[in-house]
Amino acid sequence: MSTAAVSQIDEVKSTPWSGGRSPFNxxxxxxxxxxxxxxxxxxxxxxxxxxxxxxxxxxAWPSAALVFQSVxxxxxxxxxxxxxxxxxxxxIMSSVTMVLAVEAGHRNARKExxxxxxxxxxxxxxFLGCQALEWNHLHSEGFWWSSIPTSPEKLQEFFAIGVxxxxxxxxxxxxxxxxxxxxxxxxxxxxxxxxxNIIITVNVLLGTYEKxxxxxxxxxxxxxxxxxxxxxxFVFTFFYLV
Amino acid sequence: xxxxxxxxHAEHGEEHESMTKGKIWKVFFILLGITCVEFVIALxxxxxxxxxxxxxxxxxxxxxxxxxxxxxxxFMHLKFEKTGLIISIVVPVLFIIGLILVLTNESHHWIxxxx
Numbered sequence: 496m497s498t499a500a501v502s503q504i505d506e507v508k509s510t511p512w513s514g515g516r517s518p519f520n521x522x523x524x525x526x527x528x529x530x531x532x533x534x535x536x537x538x539x540x541x542x543x544x545x546x547x548x549x550x551x552x553x554x555a556w557p558s559a560a561l562v563f564q565s566v567x568x569x570x571x572x573x574x575x576x577x578x579x580x581x582x583x584x585x586x587i588m589s590s591v592t593m594v595l596a597v598e599a600g601h602r603n604a605r606k607e608x609x610x611x612x613x614x615x616x617x618x619x620x621x622f623l624g625c626q627a628l629e630w631n632h633l634h635s636e637g638f639w640w641s642s643i644p645t646s647p648e649k650l651q652e653f654f655a656i657g658v659x660x661x662x663x664x665x666x667x668x669x670x671x672x673x674x675x676x677x678x679x680x681x682x683x684x685x686x687x688x689x690x691x692n693i694i695i696t697v698n699v700l701l702g703t704y705e706k707x708x709x710x711x712x713x714x715x716x717x718x719x720x721x722x723x724x725x726x727x728x729f730v731f732t733f734f735y736l737v
Numbered sequence: 738x739x740x741x742x743x744x745x746h747a748e749h750g751e752e753h754e755s756m757t758k759g760k761i762w763k764v765f766f767i768l769l770g771i772t773c774v775e776f777v778i779a780l781x782x783x784x785x786x787x788x789x790x791x792x793x794x795x796x797x798x799x800x801x802x803x804x805x806x807x808x809x810x811x812f813m814h815l816k817f818e819k820t821g822l823i824i825s826i827v828v829p830v831l832f833i834i835g836l837i838l839v840l841t842n843e844s845h846h847w848i849x850x851x852x
Contacts, residue, residue, distance in 0.1 A: 511821075519822040529826055540833040548840040552847035560779075576779055583772055591765045594812050598756055714814075721812045725805055732801040736779050737794050 528715045532722045535684075539726050542680065543733055546673045554662040557653040557670045559735050567628040579735050582625045583727065586685075589618025590724040597717045600710025605699065608710060612696040615720065619689035626682050630675070640675050643667040674734060681730055684723045691716050756814065764811045771800050 509515035519526055550556050560575040567578065596611035637644030644650045644667075647660050654663050695716050704710045775797060782788040788796070810816035815823055 511819075518819065519825075520819050521822060526822070529822070533826055533829055536830070537833065540836065544833075544836050544840050547837070548844040548847070551841065552844040552851065554851065576776060580772070580776060584769070587765065587768050587772070590808070590812055591761060594756065594761045595758065598758060598761065718813055721808055724812075725808045728801055728804045728808065732775075732797050736775055736797045 522711055525711065525715050525718070528718045532718060535722065536726075539677075539680070539729070542673075542677050543729060546677060546733065549669050549673065550666075553666040553669065555654055555658040556666050558655060559737075561653045562633070562670075563629075563735055565632055567632045576735060578625070578629065579731060582622055582629070583731055585618055585622045585625065586724050586727050589615050589622065590721055592618060593717045593720045597710075597714050600704070600713040603705075603710065605702075605705055608699050608713060609696065612692060612699060612713070616689055616692045616696060619685055619692065619720075623682065623685055623689065626678065626685075630678075633671075633674070638667075638671040638674070640672055641668060643671055677730060678734070681723070681726050684726065688716075688720050688723050691719065756811065756817075760811070764807050767807055768804055771804050775800055 507515075511518040511520070521529075563579060564573055564575040565571050565578065566574050566581075570577070592611045592614040596608050596615060599607035599611055633639075637649060643664060644653075647663075650660070650663050650667060653667065695712060698704060698712070699710075704712055778788060778793055778796060783790060783793050815826060
């Protein structure tokens with residue numbers, strides 16, 4: 496009996512897709528992070544596609560070069576894209592420090608992980624600070640949720656010459672609502688990302704992952720942080736460039 | 738599929754090779770470079786009329802998709818995951834493309850409504 500060859504049908508399957516091993520070969524939490532990010536991608540795309548549809552069907556739209564042309568506190572006019580360029584650079588940079596933290600985690604280099612995580616948190620806070628300045632600037636110009644500059648002369652500053660006032664008012668309202676909603680939703684993600692990164696950094700300092708023997712948690716929060724950067728890439732293109 | 742299946746240990750080793758510090762900085766400079774190209778287009782080429790706006794916009798979108806690819810593939814490490822995971826993350830994105838097509842079509846209709 497024991498020496499008899501097992502018939503093919505009774506053989507224990509060992510290939511990934513027949514129950515032998517995990518087919519995705521990732522830890523549960525990491526896989527769930529991926530699926531959460533996928534669902535979050537749907538949410539952000541719904542917002543951005545709605546923005547696209549409204550903008551595409553509008554008679555005119557506030558010109559990005561005219562709306563975003565200041566560096567708060569330094570230059571009032573004539574510097575389009577400079578400030579948002581700085582914000583983009585900060586976020587890409589903090590994404591890099593995050594991958595470096597993940598890379599250090601693979602080597603179980605606790606001190607390096609701490610350093611890179613702190614750098615990532617600082618990057619996130621800098622981005623949030625910049626966004627607060629950007630919002631404050633737009634608010635001081637008269638834009639807010641369902642609020643636009645009250646005087647027609649002021650509103651004209653943001654449009655190409657020759658757009659009728661009614662069309663300006665209609666699309667400026669849409670622009671203001673969409674801008675604050677979408678960058679606000681993104682900023683909220685950055686904020687939660689910073690909070691999560693701080694919690695993880697504290698855990699690294701306490702030696703939680705050292706005891707666990709794996710820095711996989713850094714990878715999971717890293718995925719979230721890169722996603723925040725990924726969304727910004729799209730927000731940046733569709734609000735500031737197009 | 739079984740030819741794809743490496744044991745967990747080998748997979749881990751591959752992971753180490755895939756994202757070295759050098760590679761991370763290389764991806765960073767690619768992202769920075771693409772962003773700089775976008776700035777050159779937006780600040781120099783379009784205002785001077787070298788590239789008209791209707792060509793610049795699709796160009797921005799293509800460059801953005803390149804950046805998205807580098808972030809997802811390398812920073813988020815998806816390129817080095819199992820094929821099954823890659824497929825299960827990438828294929829649902831088709832729904833997003835579907836929504837883009839539907840709402841682009843719809844917004845054509847809105848233009849005439851607003852007319």
